[in-house]
Amino acid sequence: QSALTQPASVSGSPGQSITISCTGTSSDVGTYNLVSWYQQHPGKAPKLMVYEVSKRPSGVSNRFSGSKSGNTASLTISGLQAEDEADYYCCSHAGARTPVVFGGGTELTVL
Amino acid sequence: QLQLQESGPGLVKPSETLSLTCPVSGGSISTSSYYWGWIRQPPGKGLEWIGSIYYSGSTYYNPSLKSRVTISVDTSKNQFSLKLTSVTAADTAVYYCARHILGYCSSTSCTSNYFDYWGQGTLVTVSS
Numbered sequence: 166q167s168a169l170t171q172p173a174s175v176s177g178s179p180g181q182s183i184t185i186s187c188t189g190t191s192s193d194v195g196t197y198n199l200v201s202w203y204q205q206h207p208g209k210a211p212k213l214m215v216y217e218v219s220k221r222p223s224g225v226s227n228r229f230s231g232s233k234s235g236n237t238a239s240l241t242i243s244g245l246q247a248e249d250e251a252d253y254y255c256c257s258h259a260g261a262r263t264p265v266v267f268g269g270g271t272e273l274t275v276l
Numbered sequence: 277q278l279q280l281q282e283s284g285p286g287l288v289k290p291s292e293t294l295s296l297t298c299p300v301s302g303g304s305i306s307t308s309s310y311y312w313g314w315i316r317q318p319p320g321k322g323l324e325w326i327g328s329i330y331y332s333g334s335t336y337y338n339p340s341l342k343s344r345v346t347i348s349v350d351t352s353k354n355q356f357s358l359k360l361t362s363v364t365a366a367d368t369a370v371y372y373c374a375r376h377i378l379g380y381c382s383s384t385s386c387t388s389n390y391f392d393y394w395g396q397g398t399l400v401t402v403s404s
Contacts, residue, residue, distance in 0.1 A: 201390035203323070210372055210397050211315075211323065216390035254323050258389035261381055264336050265313075265325035265389060 168193065169255055169268035176274040182243040185271045187255030188236060193266055195236040199258035202231055202240045205270075206251045214253075215240060242273070250275040278302045280373050280395035288367075288402050294360040298373030298395060305354045306331040312356045313376035313391060314347060316369040324369075328376045329356055336378075363402045370397040 170188040177183040187200065194200060198218045203211035213222050215231035218238065228243045238257070242249055255268040284296035298312070305312060313328035327337040329347045337345050341360070349356040360367060373395045379388030 197385065197389075199386070199389040203391075210394040211391070212394070213390060213392050216377075216392075217388065222392065256323075256325075256390070258386060260385050261336075261383060263339060264328070264378060264381070264386055265338070265376075267323045267325060270322040 168259070168263075168266035169257060171253075171255060171268040171271045173269075174272045174274065176276055177242075177245045178276045179245050179247065181245050182241060183245060183273065185240045185242075185253050185255075185273070187238040187240070187257075187268050189238070189257055189259075189266070190236055193257040193259035194233065194238050196260075197258040198233065200231065200233060200238040201256045202229075203254045203256065204249075204251045205254065211254065245275055247275050249273060278375065278393045280375070280393060282371055282373050282395045282398040284398065284400070286399060286401060288363055288400060289404050290364055290402055291362055294358070294363050294367060294400055294402070296358045296371055296373075296398065296400070297355055298357070299353070299355040300375075301354070305349065305356065306351050309377070309379070311336075311376040311378045312349065313374050314358045315372045315374060315391070316367075317372070317397075318366075318369040326358065326360075326371075328378065336381075365402050368400065368402045370399050372397045 202215040205211045219231040279301045311328040314326040346359045374391040375393040378386045
């Protein structure tokens with residue numbers, strides 16, 4: 166069982182916006198603004214899309230945005246495109262004893 | 277451009293030790309502020325962090341794997357390595373190495389946490 170809870174799947178039509186949630190606890194997401202999000206296409210390595218809740222690495226489209234409220238972080242993808250279809254994973258810091266916890270992943274389908 | 281590439285046996289027998297190496301090119305593994313991590317993904321499942329190491333040798337491990345994991349660094353070869361002992365079929369997975377940004381870590385927490393460069397991954401199967 167993953168430490169962070171994500172929906173197994175979400176879907177949306179091209180052009181629409183979708184949001185993927187990532188629910189943790191007061192020991193991880195709720196305490197640290199250190200949530201990151203990764204996109205993974207089949208057979209490929211994960212790619213960093215958002216870090217420190219809402220920062221985007223250079224080269225990542227501004228259609229991807231992150232936020233956090235309480236123990237839940239969210240990734241929003243606006244203007245959905247076919248190429249966004251992939252698995253998405255959230256990750257949080259949980260203190261020095263467990264620096265890294267991942268969510269179980271969400272499969273995004275672009276209809 | 278930083279590049280990481282996992283290498284090692286693709287097949288390991290049960291009860292034996294899984295050993296992987298991750299040479300780093302395009303940058304120095306001894307650069308301050310960067311940790312170097314291992315993450316795995318069983319077939320059809322999610323990501324699991326294994327552990328991370330600083331060039332000085334300081335390590336963080338996933339508590340669930342800590343008793344079986346050793347991560348080491350060889351700055352002269354610009355690479356870091358993973359050893360996982362007493363493997364079972366449950367350790368079958370794609371293993372990734374990655375650069376891990378942890379920032380400054382005190383005894384209670386770190387100031388950052390994300391993986392920005394990843395290797396392509398290597399499938400390790402545990403089977404007799």
